[in-house]
Amino acid sequence: MKTLLLIFLLAAEVFALGQQVTKNETQVRINDRIQEQNRLNFETQEALKREQQQQQLELKSDQEKEKIKQLAVQKARQAFQYYRKANYKAATQFFEAAASLDPENDLYFYQYGVCLYKIGNYNKSLAVLSLVEGGDQNPLEHKYYVALNHLKLNELEKSVSNFNDLKAENDKRFSPTSAFFAGNIEFQRNKYRESREHFQYVLDNSSDPKLDRESELKLEEIDRIENYLESQKEIFRYAFYIGPQYDGNALNISTQNLATNSEAYRLMYGGFFTYNTYRTMKSLYSLELGYNDMYSVDKNFKSDSTIQSVDPLQLSIRLPMKHQWKLISTDFFSGVSPYYTTLSMSDSGGVRKQILSSAGLTADLTWSVKNNWAHILRLDYASDNSTLQVSSDDDKQSSKRTVLGYNLLKMLNPRGDKSILGDISYVQNSAVGKNSSYNKYILGLSYNFPWSAKYRGSSKLEYIDLKYPHSSTARKDSMVIASLGASQDLSRNKNISLNIGYNLNNSNIDSYKYNKLMIGFLFTYSGLYLKK
Structure with missing residues (x-):
């Protein structure tokens, strides 16, 4: 009787745990859909806003257009000054103003999207960055900030996909850092073999001592975890x-x-x-x-x-x-x-x-x-x-x-x-x-x-x-x-030594x-x- 009761309680616990896991997975999917919908709304709003600004600019005379674009240049210069001082909130406002004045300039919109990332507005940053995809900005840097936004939004699959693309470019500036982020993501997902490959890539290609040291520590941690799991x-x-x-x-x-x-x-x-x-x-x-x-x-x-x-x-x-x-x-x-x-x-x-x-x-x-x-x-x-x-x-x-x-x-x-x-x-x-x-x-x-x-x-x-x-x-x-x-070592099990x-x-x-x-x-x- 006690055995039957124990089996019944264990089955009930497993069922409750399964329901909780299912509930958590459902909640994650709902949150992903909400974020995706918010991002689509931002993209639609920003695209309509840019289109309206371009139409208004077209109605201006060539002389008025030149004055407006010069004013946009001034706003952008002020924005860069704030950006260099790490005052990203002010830089965001001025880059937004520059983009509004000159909606044809992809670089203003790109810097506006980067600043939105810096102040933590990740969904809107992705929406703005999507408007200038294929623009005059550095395409690797563009993809890097897209990956960072997805990482901050905990959209790990999209983030690691972008980081992997950047790593494959073998770019001295972005590939080692992207490999480091990808390694951390795979580590969080308990994919230790993939994580090890990313951190090893950092050690082989990075010229940043701090990044190298962090990668070494991560590799040591992976060794401990794998040894523990094997043991x-x-x-x-x-x-x-x-x-x-x-x-x-x-x-x-x-x-x-x-x-x-x-x-x-x-x-x-x-x-x-x-x-x-x-x-x-x-x-x-x-x-x-x-x-x-x-x-x-x-x-x-x-x-x-x-x-x-x-x-x-x-x-x-x-x-x-x-x-x-x-x-x-x-x-x-x-x-x-x-x-x-x-x-x-x-x-x-x-x-x-x-x-x-x-x-x-x-x-x-x-x-x-x-x-x-x-x-x-x-x-x-x-x-x-x-x-x-x-x-x-x-x-x-x-x-x-x-x-x-x-x-x-x-x-x-x-x-x-x-x-x-x-x-x-x-x-x-x-x-x-x-x-x-x-x-x-x-x-x-x-x-x-x-x-x-x-x-x-x-x-x-x-x-x-x-x-x-x-x-x-x-x-x-x-x-x-x-x-x-x-x-x-002759094999995994055999060793010879001479002294x-x-x-x-x-x-x-x-x-x-x-x-x-x-x-x-x-x-x-x-x-x-x-x-x-």
């Missing part, structure tokens, strides 16, 4: 990756990157899964699961317990929450993400067991203050719980870890595929054991660029200053890392001095599961 179909996304690596000196991360001085061939593989739990135009909440693993052999492709004991297995779960918001006139993008991760390793290359779990929170804030410049603030706080067996309490690795970072991003071209990123970060690790507490400073510079028509390139130079101020050895490290990479890196670490403790060359190749397959 509404998405249930979850996933990615799997696998690739071989050459490591010139495998490091043991469980012992603060102690060098094994062993070359290794390693296979890295893993994946992630993302489910969007909540999404709006300006917010996105997700659930992310991650898996990353390695399997290593020595340079002779044989198992080696020393090398395999440094193979890490990492699992993660994250709950990223992203928001876009505006303060005064600046757009901000913020994110907060609680997470939980685990690290498992083996003492002797056998079965791995969990040695570290971390619960933390990351936060970031991005904003732009100038064209092509962006600032990024980062915060990461984590509580690390280590179950690694150590010989002394001074070596216990459970800790509270804080990371503060700042990035400055400079986009080097409009496409966004060339950029420079500066990075400065500070890491404080307050561990239970004094030998595991450290402070780290990081300076980095990255450059992303189109390597070729197919490949995207990236390079990075990084300097790290690492100190263990309370350790028994007073360990101090300084590291330089340089890397160069390239990636290519070459070199690390040089100097330390006051000999066992932590090392240099290493790393070469890695990675194949990634990603996909979406969409609503049918």
Whole structure:
């Protein structure tokens, strides 16, 4: 019974909504007819008025006609003076007077029609402009004001048709502006593909920086809307990756990157899964699961317990929450993400067991203050719980870890595929054991660029200053890392990448001095599961 009642109420609501839509559409049609009738009345009145004025002028002698036309010239000059001062009401009166005195002069009627548009009398402006169609005035400018009048009267179909005609002329003065108006109209009508084409035309042909900037903002808004509409179909996304690596000196991360001085061939593989739990135009909440693993052999492709004991297995779960918001006139993008991760390793290359779990929170804030410049603030706080067996309490690795970072991003071209990123970060690790507490400073510079028509390139130079101020050895490290990479999308779902890196670490403790060359190749397959 409840189900039947629910169906009945839903049907009644749909019927009422349909009636309301029909009522609104009927009202729009009635308003269009009223406007069209008003315009026809204005056209008839203005045409009769002009015809009568021409007949009266014909009755005058040539000498009287000349005097009347000179007086019309004076009125027109006064009208232009008011027009230049943006006193359109006075200009309208004087252009009307000039047109009345010399009804044979199309330019007076044309300027009168333009001034009527300027003072908001759009129907009458269209009526007057129709009288001088094909006259001596600039035909593109004439059509431009006709289009603007239709736009003001919310007659979007007629307006966009005229703007499209003007755009097709490829005129430097009128075509970019007309494309901009057409783009806005199509945007209002939710025709985003057509709107994008118009705004892109503006960027390609306009010489007005303000118009270009407005078009860029509109294109960005269209991107957000289209991405949002497309994402509404998405249930979850996933990615799997696998690739071989050459490591010139495998490091043991469980012992603060102690060098094994062993070359290794390693296979890295893993994946992630993302489910969007909540999404709006300006917010996105997700659930992310991650898996990353390695399997290593020595340079002779044989198992080696020393090398395999440094193979890490990492699992993660994250709950990223992203928001876009505006303060005064600046757009901000913020994110907060609680997470939980685990690290498992083996003492002797056998079965791995969990040695570290971390619960933390990351936060970031991005904003732009100038064209092509962006600032990024980062915060990461984590509580690390280590179950690694150590010989002394001074070596216990459970800790509270804080990371503060700042990035400055400079986009080097409009496409966004060339950029420079500066990075400065500070890491404080307050561990239970004094030998595991450290402070780290990081300076980095990255450059992303189109390597070729197919490949995207990236390079990075990084300097790290690492100190263990309370350790028994007073360990101090300084590291330089340089890397160069390239990636290519083979298809919408497949990507390959190649990376070459070199690390040089100097330390006051000999066992932590090392240099290493790393070469890695990675194949990634990603996909979406969409609503049918």
